[in-house]
Amino acid sequence: MTTITTTDLSQVVEDAAAHLYVWALKDIPQDLRDALGRARDRETSVTGIRVLETIHRNVEIADAQKNLVCQDTGIPVYYCHVGELFPLHPARIQASLKTGTERATLEHPLRSNTVHTLTRESTGANVGYRVPIVHWHFVPDWDGLDVKCVPKGSGSENMTFLKMLFPADGVAGIKRFVLDSIVDAGGKPCPPGIVGIGLGGSADYAMHLAKEAIARPVGTRNPDPLVAQLEDELYDLLNETGIGPMGLGGDVTVLQCHIEHADTHMTLNPVAVNYQCWAARRASAHIASDGTVDFDREA
Numbered sequence: 001m002t003t004i005t006t007t008d009l010s011q012v013v014e015d016a017a018a019h020l021y022v023w024a025l026k027d028i029p030q031d032l033r034d035a036l037g038r039a040r041d042r043e044t045s046v047t048g049i050r051v052l053e054t055i056h057r058n059v060e061i062a063d064a065q066k067n068l069v070c071q072d073t074g075i076p077v078y079y080c081h082v083g084e085l086f087p088l089h090p091a092r093i094q095a096s097l098k099t100g101t102e103r104a105t106l107e108h109p110l111r112s113n114t115v116h117t118l119t120r121e122s123t124g125a126n127v128g129y130r131v132p133i134v135h136w137h138f139v140p141d142w143d144g145l146d147v148k149c150v151p152k153g154s155g156s157e158n159m160t161f162l163k164m165l166f167p168a169d170g171v172a173g174i175k176r177f178v179l180d181s182i183v184d185a186g187g188k189p190c191p192p193g194i195v196g197i198g199l200g201g202s203a204d205y206a207m208h209l210a211k212e213a214i215a216r217p218v219g220t221r222n223p224d225p226l227v228a229q230l231e232d233e234l235y236d237l238l239n240e241t242g243i244g245p246m247g248l249g250g251d252v253t254v255l256q257c258h259i260e261h262a263d264t265h266m267t268l269n270p271v272a273v274n275y276q277c278w279a280a281r282r283a284s285a286h287i288a289s290d291g292t293v294d295f296d297r298e299a
């Protein structure tokens with residue numbers, strides 16, 4: 001963990017974003033490394049083992065050369081937990097996250113991915129209208145700011161599914177939809193990865209929850225025991241599909257299955273599935289009101 005102290009909070013947040021974006025792309029968290037190691041140990045298909053060893057070698061080379069684990073620098077996504085007493089307004093935080101992302105892209109340099117969604121023309125250095133994407137949580141009685149950067153690769157983001165089930169479909173319907181989604185995705189999202197599932201709320205909120213689920217440390221369990229049990233059951237079920245590493249067949253199709261949930265309307269049963277490829281990049285900064293920054297790869 002590295003600690004930096006300064007007082008210009010706009011600059012602190014900008015510098016933190018610039019660091020987080022590059023760091024997340026190069027140095028994957030230990031829990032993900034461990035999950036990839038366990039996957040290699042339990043895979044029995046020759047092709048699957050070869051794929052997982054190639055991924056392992058890829059990560060080693062990225063470490064040794066201080067290079068990216070994947071060429072797709074993703075769409076930049078930030079999750080912010082802002083204390084009500086943090087002395088920088090969220091509008092300024094958002095502006096600093098954008099400038100930091102732009103700076104990281106130009107200074108490294110990184111591949112820029114952002115385009116206008118209709119013209120497909122570049123909108124800049126991984127920034128654009130409403131990009132980076134920033135999600136907010138507001139925390140009472142606290143003066144800190146936590147920022148988590150989750151660059152999301154397009155191969156796995158394209159494998160995203162939403163279904164408004166009937167309430168009567170119940171848990172069996174949820175399992176069927178998740179299973180169908182992952183079987184349809186096959187090798188396209190660069191498996192084995194993390195399946196994020198959002199249950200409940202509304203259509204848009206279920207999708208938001210699915211994205212939050214993929215950003216959790218690998219293998220953490222939902223605090224609700226019923227939901228945690230469903231995470232375990234789906235993890236086992238998805239690994240019985242035989243899709244395997246990169247869709248080439250094998251025992252390991254997913255590294256984990258994470259679920260986030262919200263209460264919902266009595267006539268709603270939304271289920272969202274968001275796939276996160278093996279390159280499940282994330283990096284966090286904890287910023288204190290005095291400008292002290294603790295960088296944290298594992299949060």
Ligand code: SF4
Pocket residue numbers: 070071072152153154155156157189190277278279
């Ligand atoms: S899906 Fe993930 S591993 Fe595959 S190319 Fe995209 S970022 Fe890289």
